[in-house]
Amino acid sequence: MRRTLFGLSVLLCAGAALAQSAPEAGLTARFDSQISSDEMRGWMKLMAAEPNQVGGPHDKINADWLLARFKEYGWDAHIETFKVLYPTPLSETLEMKGPKPWKAMLQEPPIPGDSSSTAKDYALPAYVAFQGDGDVSAPLVYVNYGMIDDYKRLATLGISVKGRIVIARYGQGWRGLKPKLAQEHGAIGCLIYSDPADDGYSVESVYPKGPARPPRGIQRGSVADMTLYPGDPLTPGVGATDDAKRLTRETAPSLMKIPTLPISYADAQVLLGTLDGPVAPGNWHGTLPITYRVGPGNRPVHMAVKSEWSLKPAYDVIATLKGSMWPDQWVIRGNHHDGWVFGASDPLAGQIAMLAEATALGGLAKSGWKPKRTIVYTSWDAEEPMLLGSTEWAETHAAELQQKAVLYINSDGNGRGTLNMGGSEDMVKFAGDVAATVIDPETHVPVGQRRRAVMGVHGLAGGGDDHQKWMEKTASDPAKDAPIAALGSGSDFSPFLQRLGIETLDFGFGGEGQDGGVYHSRYDTFEHHSRFVDPGFVYAGALAETIGHAVLMAADADLPLQQAGDFADTVAQYADEVKKLADARRGMAETQNALLKANAFALAADPTEPHADPVALSPVPKIDFAALDGAVAALKTSAKAYDDALAVKGAGLSPEKRAQLQKLMQSLDQTLLNERGLPGRDWYRNLVYAPGRYTGYGAKTLPGIREAIEEERWADAVTYIGLTSDAFKAYAARLDEATAVLNG
């Protein structure tokens, strides 16, 4: 379900050395020869023929069909079923009464020639899962993207959302934060629409002429409070098996309390056009041909949502190729198969690549090759409502996974353009090695080289935060490994990375052809995908090769996959960022409070408009980062010693020592977990990577420290400097043990 927002890339000069993770000579070529774009095209057409949301008949048909395919290709496969809460709408209303009554459409009308015109469930309106059923009438207030800073800005305009319905546009932060922040600020209903500035005619010609979102297109999605925990809202932390102990709907903290509806920009234009009050701040303006005003509107809006709340089955397809040498070391690879409607680009574009990999791996196995490690392919169900299939499976098998998993590789849909790579930053070199082995279908250079070019050109243009600038600068240096993105949430990697501390990588192509234009809409169809997103299915092939090579390299590598120096360099950068953040917040608080004292905000305001001073910022105390600095410095030293020892001694290790080394390094990233988890959300245990409490999918690195500073929780900042430093010490100690084995 995660939306690719930015394409990131290996090596301005081609020809990276393939290091210790190179697969058997000729193996990748034999793998590649079995990938067929035509075959993938046929699979997508089949799987996207009908809507395949959780609990729908076609979702089960697809799971069964996938199971049969894995078995046909020689895999040991089964379906593991969970029982998860998953509501679907029974009725929806959005209207304005009065002399000129108006009703919102809440449906996406069929487009001739497109699957949207032939499917059988046209009556199901658009919805967001896990909103709170209700029936409310109130004036409307426009809250821009509905993010935390938008509410602060709104307060300075002297406008409250209390007892009102808010309308927010999609973007800037994750969808689910919009109703969450709305209800925290006292709103009683929430509408979310796609503004054409971000997702409509301003981006490209609209479907069916072009790829962009048409006026009646609607983005569905989940609004379960993923920042607390993903997975089934009723079973946090444990698998949603038949006999699981469940919370009630009333006590499940990740369910929203206010009714929330996603709407089209055609409907939003009518509603926004009725608003009075001050003109919205300049950066709140979209590109509808209206004057964006904040409101409140003088015509009350009536909205009502009623859903069917039964438990539904989630069908995870699990397929295994047993390892010949180290069967208890697992390389896991996953992509979900459920969609919001037809789900062609999201998720099936990734699913067909995964199935092509499974075909090719099966083919290699049939011809006599055996992976040294066990390969586990997982086709998740119920990812869209909030990573339910993957989370429940990871929670059910947590102990075994922490013992056996070497790497989890994810994808979630696919498009055309640049290879995006994210994940655990001790896997930076491995990811770069993988990306050096696949040729980009458009430019005919390695996909890693193209990714590096994109990062370099983007860096020249400027923009982005300090971390992005650092990544782009690092990627411009051919002597360095090109950084990968830190992962937040929005796809099935989350439970593996953030709860279990398993090494994780996520791959996908994108950035060209506006694959986002029909995101989570009824128009994400086979026709749209094959016309605009990946004509010829060549990038489905590129994704299958990329992840296939990664799986082969991970499954057959004799030595651990990590490069510790990249991790140490990256966390040093993160540590710098949080220190700068504290300084910047201190300066900001001092300046803002001096301006408040001088009454400057009131003096600067137009007295004919409503105004309220901003809330005073809490003065930022002196924060002692010495423990963090010390831990990072020690980590750098240990990392260099380990990498050097591996390079010199790795190839000549005895089988016994190699086994010792593998055991130490398999669970290396679990040293980054802490049982108490992050403040207020103990499901998240990784002290380096988390989805942001106020960004959602967007990652927050060193989240215990960073978010404490952002949210003025100074005691938490001190506590998590300690805990994070301890985690780095544990990571370094593990490296020291591994170095001792290498040098011993």
Add this chain to the structure above:
Amino acid sequence: MRRTLFGLSVLLCAGAALAQSAPEAGLTARFDSQISSDEMRGWMKLMAAEPNQVGGPHDKINADWLLARFKEYGWDAHIETFKVLYPTPLSETLEMKGPKPWKAMLQEPPIPGDSSSTAKDYALPAYVAFQGDGDVSAPLVYVNYGMIDDYKRLATLGISVKGRIVIARYGQGWRGLKPKLAQEHGAIGCLIYSDPADDGYSVESVYPKGPARPPRGIQRGSVADMTLYPGDPLTPGVGATDDAKRLTRETAPSLMKIPTLPISYADAQVLLGTLDGPVAPGNWHGTLPITYRVGPGNRPVHMAVKSEWSLKPAYDVIATLKGSMWPDQWVIRGNHHDGWVFGASDPLAGQIAMLAEATALGGLAKSGWKPKRTIVYTSWDAEEPMLLGSTEWAETHAAELQQKAVLYINSDGNGRGTLNMGGSEDMVKFAGDVAATVIDPETHVPVGQRRRAVMGVHGLAGGGDDHQKWMEKTASDPAKDAPIAALGSGSDFSPFLQRLGIETLDFGFGGEGQDGGVYHSRYDTFEHHSRFVDPGFVYAGALAETIGHAVLMAADADLPLQQAGDFADTVAQYADEVKKLADARRGMAETQNALLKANAFALAADPTEPHADPVALSPVPKIDFAALDGAVAALKTSAKAYDDALAVKGAGLSPEKRAQLQKLMQSLDQTLLNERGLPGRDWYRNLVYAPGRYTGYGAKTLPGIREAIEEERWADAVTYIGLTSDAFKAYAARLDEATAVLNG
């Protein structure tokens, strides 16, 4: 004609000491008591009753009426007439032929209840003065704001404007650069429109419901090449008197060569909607409900303009109150009286304030007060077509002005909100002293205090270039004088500041109520102004008080007005900026050229779209700034010595020494002039302030150096580091002479 784009502010703590420039006790209060908002309201209604463009009957009526008023108030007044080139359109065409023929309106339809519905010359279409007559047909290309960087970006999309007509939106840089850059890039015609994102419904509700530009509103203006020289295109450098030697139209370098038309966004939407080709880059998108594409369009556009090119009279009204003590020291104050149509906000809102000042000064004089210096009030004609009235007068009287002028004070229209101040930066303290004496009608604190608050709040929000950040930071320190803006062009101060080196200040209120919404349109009427821009004409009063106090303080001050330390601090900041600019350009060239070498731009591009690599940047040599650093350091020393000496010895000077001191300091800023002028444009002689060659109205400081670096003219950079350093040395030497007089 200059459009106020940003409101800037004095003293977070009220009560600035009034220093040596305080006027006689009680004088400002007696002045203020004679300012009447009702009277100004009546004057505007009268002067804006009919269109008052150059050469029109109402322009002459207004000049005669102003003359009569000055005489009535006891001034020695006359009209000085120049003969200037000023074209008006005879016919205009803009159309698309073919099966669905379309014609642009090129007129602004009347709005009931507004002067636009009653004036007699409705048939005159909108136009831009000094475009090149012609009749062309060609495909259309969208060039965003039509600035230099837009053409660079366009080239990387593989699209040329050669032989085509461009359509540019207003904004980012001065209007006249749009046809100039278009013709330099080979275009044969140019259309300019106001996008609703910048100037229309996105900003506010449109007129008559609100103040913003309606769909059929059109911005007129001059496109004479002001970056070469302002004033009559036929008489650069000399007054356009009856017997002046004139260039021919064919040889006048400031005339555009291609036909150019300003159009409404209603018409632009039709034209832009026909364009094919790649989607325009994201920051090229306006808020019309279309997909912005670059083109070229597949329907040729036909445009034709034919003008009447005779010389027209420009009537400058010149009025004098003779000085009692130093009649040969002149304090000059000006605002123009010609408008594009009715010209209510621009320029009459400033003109009525000036007339109120003249009334009040006349009243003081009648009651026995005499200014020590001579006060010259100037009501300029023909400012709109390119500062013709002021420039021709300044050129005609150049020698006398350089000998006698102490200060030129300008305004050009007026609005509601914050006091904007710009000018010579040795007048920063004087400007701040003035702004401490006037109470803001809305907030009831001194207008300078409000200005400082606005700067502080804006600084907290961030944004802007290094210089703006420095200004806002400096303004936040109550111990420092709040900086004023450097002046580029766009109003009548230009010839005084940039050609003659006369101390200059410019004042105007603005920033609230969207006074820009009808800028240079037929809807800039009395009704619009009094409803939206300055209801009650209270800011007309505030402007009259502000400039009136400045005139009184300047006319009666015994000591020189300058504070040299502010100037030294500011130029030190400018010197830092140009050094940083050179470093940034060097880094940019190295990075860009490395990316070119690695073929990164081609690899990063979507191969399904046209692409061309950017042109390689010229490597930035090591530039020696030592001379500049030395001159700035010496200037700081001399400035401090002078300011200290003036503070200690100023009050006790003998009349002889005071006269010596006045003589030295009267022409202080003329030390910043250089006879060879700026590269390629010798009309501009000031080495500290110039309008930017590629920004237009926007100032470039240290322009000889800064623009040389920006434009890769490395030899010029070296030459102008020398010339500018020499100017600072001359300025410092003059200060040393003055210090010697004070200490002698």
